[in-house]
Amino acid sequence: MSEASRREVRAGLEACLARLWRYAVVLSRTRDAADDLVQATCLRAIERADQFVPGTRLDRWLFSILRSIWLNEIRARKIREGGGLVDAEEALTSDGAKAVETNILAAEVFRLIGRLPEAQRETVLLVYGEGFSYAEAASALGIPVGTVMSRLAAARSALAKLK
């Protein structure tokens, strides 16, 4: 299985790059960090390709790696180094919104999304961007379905106030 695993991981990585980057932007809210995060994810995936089960969802396996690196390494390092996390008010207004500035409505909505707390942003991305069901999002994030529901409700509620 390991050779099949390695082959499937290597073969499928490129097709997932854009979606990994979007996930990374939503988490980190900066393009530089997103690039680093995607690159680290790809390297880790190749190192651990033996752990991938052929025939299962490669994209979701990669997402879990990206999330783990973000939570345990990059975000932690930023905090340790005193850089902190981007203030919620700054949100994705700089890098993220710039990325979608060709679409004014999309940029505005994205600016609003960027003001949400990280947990809400991530849940919004998985459900509304990646099409996860509530149960799938709950599994990916390690939280109860009820928490997914409350995060999405809080996100929509906040967007309704900000608009």
Add this chain to the structure above:
Amino acid sequence: MNGDDAELVALIDSELDGDAKGRMLARLAGDEELRKRYEALRDAGAPIAGSLEALLRQAPVSRLRAGLPPEVASRAVRWPFSGVALRDLAAGFVLGLLAAGAMAWAAINLAPREESENYENWRSAVAEYTDLYTKETFSSQHPDPSLAEKELADVGERVGAHLTPESVALPDLRFTVAFMLAYDGSPLGAIAYVDKDGAPVMFCIIANGASDAPVRTERRSDLSVGWWSRGGRSHLVIGRMTEEHAAELARTLESRV
């Protein structure tokens, strides 16, 4: 956030089940304030997916691809078999291709036929797998100019030919992807085009040591093939077209490659 928001949002997202859904719908029917809240939450979330989609389109894929480790980057050409169902593919060598997934550089051995000269047999093998390509196989491929240039340069290097977007450009055909195969131990470069309707046309080069030969044509099923040999390489153009058209494309490429 109001107390009913979670259930309202779940209803909007079609995630509210059975009894809970029934209860909420009944309450909505008789509660105008609740209906307004439902509409506010629905409207607030409506543009989210579009916004995230816009962000996805902005992903710097070329830069990210360049950051992949070499052993992956060299295989990172998008594989054109999407849309072809495995069950529809009976030929063993094609299954071999699919098993190789997106690894366009994988050295895939197309099973040689019983004829003795591989520079004759390879046309049969290429025709066999070209016959399996559909309008959907390549038409979604839109490589940017730098990727097209790199793919062609890489394929050219493997088969000992100088390939550029200009040298392989063909009238009324759009370049989609270039990738490597192998036949009977010889590297086989494949360049795929589509016509205005998405129908695939292949230009293949194999470094097989063949003697020089002028352009000739033949029909294989509903495919026309134009082929020639020069400089120790055999070339062919194949697609669903007339033999005259295949000959014309072959002569165009013969003069440039």
